[in-house]
Ligand SMILES: Nc1ncnc2c1ncn2[C@@H]1O[C@H](COP(=O)(O)OP(=O)(O)OP(=O)(O)O)[C@@H](O)[C@H]1O
């Protein structure tokens with residue numbers, strides 16, 4: 001158990017790191033953020049920063065020596081950086097979780113090999129392989145770069161008789177996964193924290209609505225039938241145990257119009273669909289992460305309120321004062337200067353008295 005005053009090292013300087021830093025401060029810890037610019041959201045609130053490329057071994061070594069435990073707030077880090085740090089320092093989650101989560105091919109194979117449901121998929125490295133893959137997935141498909149995709153970037157949808165050569169060129173990658181385009185009824189996610197002793201606490205699943213492939217709204221409770229919720233929670237526990245993960249795991253799920261459940265993807269870090277926990281739970285996802293990596297007992301993940309979280313993208317942030325005037329709305333802004341279209345500037349969570357899931 002880290003004592004008060006210990007330092008949590010965070011790789012990445014975005015809003016997830018910012019909210020983790022704030023939670024760490026509430027528990028008496030310091031945060032040291034490793035990022036690319038001292039104006040990044042987490043750097044603005046951290047006690048210390050390292051501004052260096054993630055592949056700078058000397059900077060990583062100095063960072064490792066300055067902190068008591070290392071965690072991460074985004075996936076698109078070089079795996080080599082985490083492996084390097086893990087040789088000398090405690091890194092939670094460890095390289096295995098990052099390796100699987102940052103590569104869609106490994107991620108889908110990992111989930112499939114655990115016996116969990118994933119949409120039919122194939123890995124392709126050329127337009128010819130794409131043609132062959134579509135025979136397996138069906139012509140209505142979605143192709144995603146194996147690495148470095150987020151917020152729907154690095155994805156192409158294919159319809160019947162699509163120009164596969166053009167689609168392959170458009171993606172500008174050397175490896176991608178192709179999967180069946182499912183008819184979605186709903187999307188939801190499960191977030192859990194796992195401690196070093198294997199204890200696990202999960203939050204209530206959130207129902208997620210995307211617009212233009214970016215999360216727009218998360219609502220709790222999710223209107224999903226209880227058997228599917230139970231199946232998803234069990235699947236999330238199994239993934240976390242199989243990765244021997246310490247920290248947070250978020251798993252995104254699809255429910256099809258025919259009522260089937262599929263795993264979409266996972267993230268071994270705080271997740272946008274868990275921001276409601278800041279205001280509707282006694283212990284948020286960020287505090288659970290800090291507790292898990294610091295070796296403290298996990299908190300109670302139950303929610304005291306229903307919640308609806310809206311992402312504030314780009315110009316949405318101009319509605320700040322309207323949100324502030326609403327009772328029951330909790331506003332969180334990330335300290336980003338330029339409100340570029342689609343950029344996550346903050347979020348607003350509306351609380352309502354707790355009900356039970358209607359699913
Ligand atoms: N196989 C599929 N069938 C139907 N819709 C899909 C499929 N795959 C992805 N989508 C839609 O696209 C969205 C984004 O896909 P995905 O989660 O794979 O991408 P991402 O870029 O990692 O997104 P994010 O970072 O926002 O989670 C999904 O939430 C879903 O709405």
Ligand SMILES: [Mg+2]
Pocket residue numbers: 252264265
């Ligand atoms: Mg996603």
